[in-house]
Each structure stands twice: as structure tokens, then as C-alpha cells.
Amino acid sequence: MANCGIGNGEFSFGSSGVGQNGLAKIQTQRKEADVCHDDSAAPVKAQTIDELHSLQKKKSAPTTPLTDTQGAFANNISEIERQKLQLQSISASLASLTRETGPKVVKGDPSRKHEAPKVTHVHHFTPTIAVSDSALKFTHFLYNLSPAELYEQAIKYEKGSFITSTGALATLSGAKTGRSPRDKRVVKDETTEDELWWGKGSPNIEMDEHTFMVNRERAVDYLNSLDKVFVNDQFLNWDPEHRIKVRIISARAYHSLFMHNMCIRPTPEELENFGTPDFTIYNAGQFPCNRYTHYMTTSTSIDLNLARREMVILGTQYAGEMKKGLFSVMHYLMPKRQILSLHSGCNIGKDGDVALFFGLSGTGKTTLSTDHNRYLIGDDEHCWSENGVSNIEGGCYAKCIDLSKEKEPDIWNAIKFGTVLENVVFDEHTREVDHSDKSVTENTRAAYPIEYIPNAKIPCVGPHPKNVILLACDAFGVLPPVSKLSLAQTMYHFISGYTALVAGTEEGVKEPQATFSACFGAAFIMLHPTKYAAMLAEKMQKHGATGWLVNTGWSGGSYGSGNRIKLAYTRRIINAIHSGSLLEANYKKTDVFGLEIPTEIEGVPSEILDPVNTWPDKKAYNDTLLKLAGLFKKNFGGFTNYKIGKDSKLTEEILAAGPIF
Ligand SMILES: Nc1ncnc2c1ncn2[C@@H]1O[C@H](COP(=O)(O)OP(=O)(O)O)[C@@H](O)[C@H]1O
Ligand SMILES: C=C(OP(=O)(O)O)C(=O)O
Ligand SMILES: [Ca+2]
Ligand SMILES: [Mn+2]
Incomplete structure (x- = not known):
């Protein structure tokens, strides 16, 4: 028997028969020969506790197998050389640009002094004596840690980090729980002055190169002053021809794990050959910007310098800034290569039909692209x-407020070990999350790797889209649940980018409010909206894609009196689009917006398909419809002087595709 229970054998407080303070060994009646020995396993091969602990961990397996031609010795040399180059690269990233060339960097956790660092620091063999204290200090960096290592870092060192009952890492993003679009600045230089969209309606608030450098220095000095920083080297874009290498330097394990989940994770082999990043983020979000600095209006600044290929984050720890910041960069880099960047979700059916889901925050991109009957290509950026x-991207960022297992099972099940759960509330003992609790924010989020969705399509690529679905969460409750669009109407609604912003994702938005955001993502586009619109029109035409407008918002009245359209109905509408059955339905045309609406869809009550039926007060409906149409017209006024594409015919058609009243 291997189990020595109390009363069966002996128990003592010392290691020998007599305790250190001389207490006699406690003896039960049993004689020595009867003592039960646990001999079910061989004794550990260690003489000391430290030795025992050293047995627990083994070195990660070499990622590149030793080849016969190179031989172990040759490989060893190149490995040392490779690690030296990596240290130099990271030191260069963290360099102050006004003082010494770059900090002395050491790989590994400074608290684990007894574990010899994997590589010794880079020596700067300068004959001069260091002129600043910062030159004497080492910067420890934790490079592409695994989720388990990042969990330990977060739980040990970051307040507000806890493991939830399903294994996710609950974290707090601090004072900011949403993006700060009014604090996002872009360096205006000779090139960007002509290339980018500036002025009214543009998300690009200008700053000069010098101010960028002031903020960059502030962030770099802050990061170098810390005990350690996290470095993530990862990729963007699953199209191998147009893959971008990104480096994210951050102060929090939370940020490192978030980006581990959200960007594409390199294989060990890809990491060995990573080289110099194409773009670097300095996330010093815990540290504010200095309001005495020119252009600074708050303590927060998110600064993009395209020439330097760098982004600096000060004064906000909301992790979404990093993901959406990189999205802005892609909105600049990709169109230069004739590639259209899209603020959309994307999935593909079993027969290979691809659908895009455009929409602003909270309109349903993540919810509707995550569909158990289809393969997920991505939830947000394509x-x-x-x-x-x-x-x-390599992951998804789902809203969690009121998340239910029944309505969104795949997202629910993705909230497990490795997933970052932001700003949720949980039971202090059971660690069960209450997804209805808005105590911290309405914008609670889960960030998980895309493979946590069981039917993810990996690699995340697909053929040309068949359906282009424009999602609008209409708080006025007058847009039909679904309309089939002509190409001109698709472009009109794409450029308009209408929705009602749902509270939380952007700072300062407490109630849903009507908003127009060009290309369903004006906060992220860098060029004039008509550039993206022209590309979309050209591609839709060339590949014969059909446009649809789906209202995932209110029905039967505006926000406050009506209700949000049931997710189950929206899913059936979307199913009918995917299957092709909706294309074959009978249609009628609505007044004012001139939208083609189906008269019947399987599984959806026919009366809700024309919103006028759902409003008890028909006059209120008509007034609200005209009010919204007026808002559309006013907004589109800003675009009437632009030509879309080479074709002036299309431009005229687009102008005529708006509401007529
Ligand atoms: N009819 C509906 N269609 C889509 N989403 C709905 C609907 N009704 C409620 N929702 C909720 O709205 C939210 C949509 O958010 P999400 O899919 O994350 O938006 P996005 O990815 O576009 O930011 C989810 O919380 C979802 O549960
Ligand atoms: C992360 C965001 O994306 P979305 O809400 O579109 O999912 C955001 O807008 O901050
Ligand atoms: Ca989004
Ligand atoms: Mn989303």
C-alpha cells in the first residue's frame, strides 16, 4: 500500500528521530517493521531542493535541427552570432536618440538572477566614460514569451491580473477602457502632407516630426527605466507576399500576451530569421505625455510616424490602440501595393463562398463572422x-458584454487558458465571470488566437468575396433588417459608413448615437475615403460580388422604445445571403432610401422585413426616417466634389444612390 494515513504509521517534525529542538519522535503503537513505506516510485535524482528544481525545466528544443553538413560546432557559432544580432537589434530599437547609441540589453527576467541569462549583454566598447546614469543601467527584455510565462509575469507583477474559472487571464486596462481617437496623431512631413487625408472628417490629427521625437524619447526613456520590458516580434497579413514584420515593445505582460494573440505568431524558424522589423510600437501607456509639449491636449497621445515606421503610445493602456494602430499602418502600406485594406470580418462556406462583413465597432463583425457553419478567416481586419x-491578424477581439453560451458558443468557448479578458468582473472566490456586469466598462473584451475558434480557416486566406455585407446598427430603427444593394448603393453606403456608436469602445460615448464613419472605419483610414471606395468598386465589379445592407440595430422604434433585432433573426438573414437563396427572393423598393427589401426569408417573420410594420406610430416612423435621411444627405455633402474611380458615370450613380425625399 502506498498510502500512509494518520494512525497507520509515524509522523515527526524533524528529519531524524529527534527533532531539532530535542522533541522525541512521536511514536504510535506500531513497531518499526510494520512501518508503511511509499515505494510506489523511485526516489528523485536530487540531493538538494535546488537540484530538484533544476530538474523541473528543460531547455526548449533547438528549433533548427543540427544538420550534418554544418555540424554541431558550426551551428553553435552561428547561434551565438544570431543571438548577438538579436541583442543588437533590440538595443537599437530601444536607443535614446539624444544620448548614447543604445541601452545595454540583457535577455531574461532580472528577478531570476540565479538562472544565468541566456546570453550575456552587448558591450559597447566605447573608450569614453558614460555620461549619463542611464548608460550604466541594463535593460532586461523578455522576448516572445509563451502565454504560460506571460501569465506568471502578469500575476506576479501586475495588479488586477487573475485567472478566471475557465483559465483566461483577467486584466484591467486602467483608466482608459476604449480607444482615444481624438488623441491619435500622425506626423505631417513632405511626403505625408500630399499622400494622406487631412482636415475635416479625417482621423489624422497632425503633429510635426520634432514633437514625435520628443514623445518617442519620453517613451523610450520610460521603458529603459523599468526593470524589464516585453518584446514581441510578430507578423501581420497571412498573404505571404505582403507580410509585414512588427515589433512591439511594451511594459506589461498583459500587452505582450494581447499582441501574442492578436498578431500572427511566428514559428521558431521564422523567429530565428526575423531580422529587422518593418514597424515598431513603443507602448509606454502607463506613462503620460507631457502637456507642455507642443500639440499635446490631454495626457494621452498615440503618435504615428510613417517615415520612421514607428508608433508611440503614451497615457493609455487600452490594448486595442496597438491593434488598431497597426491597422492604420496597413491602411497606408497596402493601398500603395494596389491592395485594399478592409475594416471587415470574413468567413468562407464549405463550397468556398467568401463573405465580407463591414461595420463599425459593435455592429456585429466578430459575432456574425464567427459562424459555426462556416470557416472563420478573421473577425476585423483584412x-x-x-x-x-x-x-x-492572428487573433480575434470579441466584445463580451452580455455574452451568452447559447447565442455565441464559439466565442464563449474561446475564453480559456491563453485568452486575455479585459475589464470584466468576476466572483472573487469561484472566479466565474459575470458577463452582464458593466462595473468597469461596457466595452469588456476577450482577445484570443484565431485557432481558439474550432472552425478557423488556417492559413487565414480565401478566394475573392461573393458577398459584401455592410452592417449598420441603426439606433433610429428605420433601416430594414436586410436590403440588396446595387453597386452604386453599396458605394454610397460604404462611403457614408453609418451606424449608431455603441457605448464604450470609444472614450466618452455613453449612449448610442448616430455616426458616419467613411469606409466603416474612418478612425483607421489614412488616405481619402474615395481611394478605398474606388478600389472596392473595381474589385466588386471585377469579381461579381453582391452588396447587402444589414441592420443589426433597432426595430419597432428607436433606441429606448423599440428593441434590438434578435441575433437569431440576423443569423438567418445572413444564412440566406450565404446560401444564395436571398438573391432569388422577391423584392420591393422602400421609399426615401430606395432600398430593395425581400418580402420573405425562411425563419424570419415577414412583417419585420419592412420596418414600417413594426412601428406602432406610423407618423413617428416617417418623421424618424426623414430625419435619418437628412443626416445621410448632410454627411454625404462632404463627398460630392470627389470623383470615384476613373469613371465619372459611377460617381454620378453613387450620388444618385442616396435617399431621395
Ligand atoms: N442582431 C444582432 N446582430 C449582431 N450582433 C448583435 C445583434 N444583437 C445583439 N448583438 C450583439 O452586438 C454585439 C456586436 O459586437 P461585435 O460582433 O463584437 O461587433 P464588431 O466586431 O463589429 O465590433 C455583440 O455583443 C452581439 O452579441
Ligand atoms: C478594437 C476595436 O474593434 P471592434 O470594436 O471593431 O471589434 C475598436 O474599435 O477599438
Ligand atoms: Ca473594429
Ligand atoms: Mn470586432
Whole structure:
């Protein structure tokens, strides 16, 4: 028997018969010969506790197998050389540009002094004596840690980090729980002055190169002053021809795990050959910007410098800034290569039919692209090139407020070990998350690797889209649940980018409010909206894609009196689009917006398909419809002087595709 229970044998407080303070060994009646020995396993091969602990961990397996031609010795040399180059690269990234060349960097956790660092630091063999204290300090960096290592870092060192009952890492993003679009600045230089969209309606608030450098220095000095920083080297874009290498330097394990999940994770082999990143983010979000600095209006600044290929984050820890910041960069880089960048979700059916889901935050991109009957390509950011579509990211970022297992099972099940759960509330003992609790924010989020969705399509690429679905969460409750669009109407609604912003994702939005955001993502586009619109029209035409407008918002009245359209109905509408059955339905045309609406869809009550039926007060409906149409017209006024594409015929058609009243 291997189990020595109390009363069966002996128990003592010392290691020998007599305790250190001389207490006699406690003896039960049993004689020595009867003592039960646990001999079910061989004794550990260690003489000391430290030795025992050293047995627990083994070195990660070499990622590149030793080849016969190179031999172990040759490989060893190149491995040392490779690690030296990596240290130099990271030191260069963290360099102060006004003082010494770059900090002395050491790989590994400074708290684990007894574990010899994997590589010794880079020496700067300068004959001069260091002129600043910062030159004497080492910067420890934790490079592409695994989720388990990042969990330990977060739980040990970051307040507000806990493991939930399903294994996710609950974290707090601090004072900011949504993006800060009014604090996003872009360096205006000779090139970007002409290339980018500036002025009214543009998300690009200008800053000069010098101010960028002031903020960059502030962030770099802050990061170098810390005990350690996290470095992520990862990729964007699943299209191998147009893959972008990104480096994210951050102060929090939370940020490192978030980006581990959201960007494409390199294989060990890809990491060995990573080289110099194409773009670098300095996330010093815990540290504010300095309001005495020119252009700074708050303590928050998210600064993009395209010439330097760098982004600096000060004064916000909301992780979405990093993901959406990189999305802005892609909105600049990809169109230069004739590739259209899209703020859309994307999935593909079993027969290979691809659908895009455009929409602003909270309109349903993540919810509707995550469909148990289809393969998920991505939930938020895509490219459409000559080769078809590709996801930019390696993960999803789902809203969690009121998340239910029944309505969104795949997202629910993705909230497990490795997933970052932001700003949720949980039971202090059971660690069960209450997804209805808005105590911290309404914008609670889960960030998980895309393979946590069981039917993810990996690699995340697909052929040219068949359906282009424009999602609008209409808080006025007057847009039909679904309309079939002509190409001109698709372009009109794409450029308009209408929705009602749902509270939370952007700072300062407490109630849903009507908003127009060009290309369903004006906060992220860098060029004039008509550039993206022209590319979309050209691609839709060339590949014969059908446009649809789906209202995932209110029905039977505006926000406050009506109700949000049931997710189950929206899913059936979307199913009918995917299957092709909706294309064959009977249609009628609505007044004012001139939208083609189906008279019947399987599984959806026919009366809700024309919103006028759902409003008890018909006059209120008509007034609201005209009010919204007026808002559309006013907004589109800003675009009437632009030509879309080479074809002035299309431009005229688009102008005529808006509401008529
Ligand atoms: N009819 C509906 N269609 C889509 N989403 C709905 C609907 N009704 C409620 N929702 C909720 O709205 C939210 C949509 O958010 P999400 O899919 O994350 O938007 P996005 O990815 O576009 O930011 C989810 O919380 C979802 O549960
Ligand atoms: C992360 C965001 O994306 P979305 O809400 O579109 O999923 C955001 O807008 O901050
Ligand atoms: Ca989004
Ligand atoms: Mn989303």
C-alpha cells in the first residue's frame, strides 16, 4: 500500500528521530517493521531542493535541427552570432536618440538572477566614460514569451491580473477602457502632407516630426527605466507576399500576451530569421505625455510616424490602440501595393463562398463572422488583393458584454487558458465571470488566437468575396433588417459608413448615437475615403460580388422604445445571403432610401422585413426616417466634389444612390 494515513504509521517534525529542538519522535503503537513505506516510485535524482528544481525545466528544443553538413560546432557559432544580432537589434530599437547609441540589453527576467541569462549583454566598447546614469543601467527584455510565462509575469507583477474559472487571464486596462481617437496623431512631413487625408472628417490629427521625437524619447526613456520590458516580434497579413514584420515593445505582460494573440505568431524558424522589423510600437501607456509639449491636449497621445515606421503610445493602456494602430499602418502600406485594406470580418462556406462583413465597432463583425457553419478567416481586419482575401491578424477581439453560451458558443468557448479578458468582473472566490456586469466598462473584451475558434480557416486566406455585407446598427430603427444593394448603393453606403456608436469602445460615448464613419472605419483610414471606395468598386465589379445592407440595430422604434433585432433573426438573414437563396427572393423598393427589401426569408417573420410594420406610430416612423435621411444627405455633402474611380458615370450613380425625399 502506498498510502500512509494518520494512525497507520509515524509522523515527526524533524528529519531524524529527534527533532531539532530535542522533541522525541512521536511514536504510535506500531513497531518499526510494520512501518508503511511509499515505494510506489523511485526516489528523485536530487540531493538538494535546488537540484530538484533544476530538474523541473528543460531547455526548449533547438528549433533548427543540427544538420550534418554544418555540424554541431558550426551551428553553435552561428547561434551565438544570431543571438548577438538579436541583442543588437533590440538595443537599437530601444536607443535614446539624444544620448548614447543604445541601452545595454540583457535577455531574461532580472528577478531570476540565479538562472544565468541566456546570453550575456552587448558591450559597447566605447573608450569614453558614460555620461549619463542611464548608460550604466541594463535593460532586461523578455522576448516572445509563451502565454504560460506571460501569465506568471502578469500575476506576479501586475495588479488586477487573475485567472478566471475557465483559465483566461483577467486584466484591467486602467483608466482608459476604449480607444482615444481624438488623441491619435500622425506626423505631417513632405511626403505625408500630399499622400494622406487631412482636415475635416479625417482621423489624422497632425503633429510635426520634432514633437514625435520628443514623445518617442519620453517613451523610450520610460521603458529603459523599468526593470524589464516585453518584446514581441510578430507578423501581420497571412498573404505571404505582403507580410509585414512588427515589433512591439511594451511594459506589461498583459500587452505582450494581447499582441501574442492578436498578431500572427511566428514559428521558431521564422523567429530565428526575423531580422529587422518593418514597424515598431513603443507602448509606454502607463506613462503620460507631457502637456507642455507642443500639440499635446490631454495626457494621452498615440503618435504615428510613417517615415520612421514607428508608433508611440503614451497615457493609455487600452490594448486595442496597438491593434488598431497597426491597422492604420496597413491602411497606408497596402493601398500603395494596389491592395485594399478592409475594416471587415470574413468567413468562407464549405463550397468556398467568401463573405465580407463591414461595420463599425459593435455592429456585429466578430459575432456574425464567427459562424459555426462556416470557416472563420478573421473577425476585423483584412486585405483584398489580386490573390483574394487575407486576414491581417492572428487573433480575434470579441466584445463580451452580455455574452451568452447559447447565442455565441464559439466565442464563449474561446475564453480559456491563453485568452486575455479585459475589464470584466468576476466572483472573487469561484472566479466565474459575470458577463452582464458593466462595473468597469461596457466595452469588456476577450482577445484570443484565431485557432481558439474550432472552425478557423488556417492559413487565414480565401478566394475573392461573393458577398459584401455592410452592417449598420441603426439606433433610429428605420433601416430594414436586410436590403440588396446595387453597386452604386453599396458605394454610397460604404462611403457614408453609418451606424449608431455603441457605448464604450470609444472614450466618452455613453449612449448610442448616430455616426458616419467613411469606409466603416474612418478612425483607421489614412488616405481619402474615395481611394478605398474606388478600389472596392473595381474589385466588386471585377469579381461579381453582391452588396447587402444589414441592420443589426433597432426595430419597432428607436433606441429606448423599440428593441434590438434578435441575433437569431440576423443569423438567418445572413444564412440566406450565404446560401444564395436571398438573391432569388422577391423584392420591393422602400421609399426615401430606395432600398430593395425581400418580402420573405425562411425563419424570419415577414412583417419585420419592412420596418414600417413594426412601428406602432406610423407618423413617428416617417418623421424618424426623414430625419435619418437628412443626416445621410448632410454627411454625404462632404463627398460630392470627389470623383470615384476613373469613371465619372459611377460617381454620378453613387450620388444618385442616396435617399431621395
Ligand atoms: N442582431 C444582432 N446582430 C449582431 N450582433 C448583435 C445583434 N444583437 C445583439 N448583438 C450583439 O452586438 C454585439 C456586436 O459586437 P461585435 O460582433 O463584437 O461587433 P464588431 O466586431 O463589429 O465590433 C455583440 O455583443 C452581439 O452579441
Ligand atoms: C478594437 C476595436 O474593434 P471592434 O470594436 O471593431 O471589434 C475598436 O474599435 O477599438
Ligand atoms: Ca473594429
Ligand atoms: Mn470586432
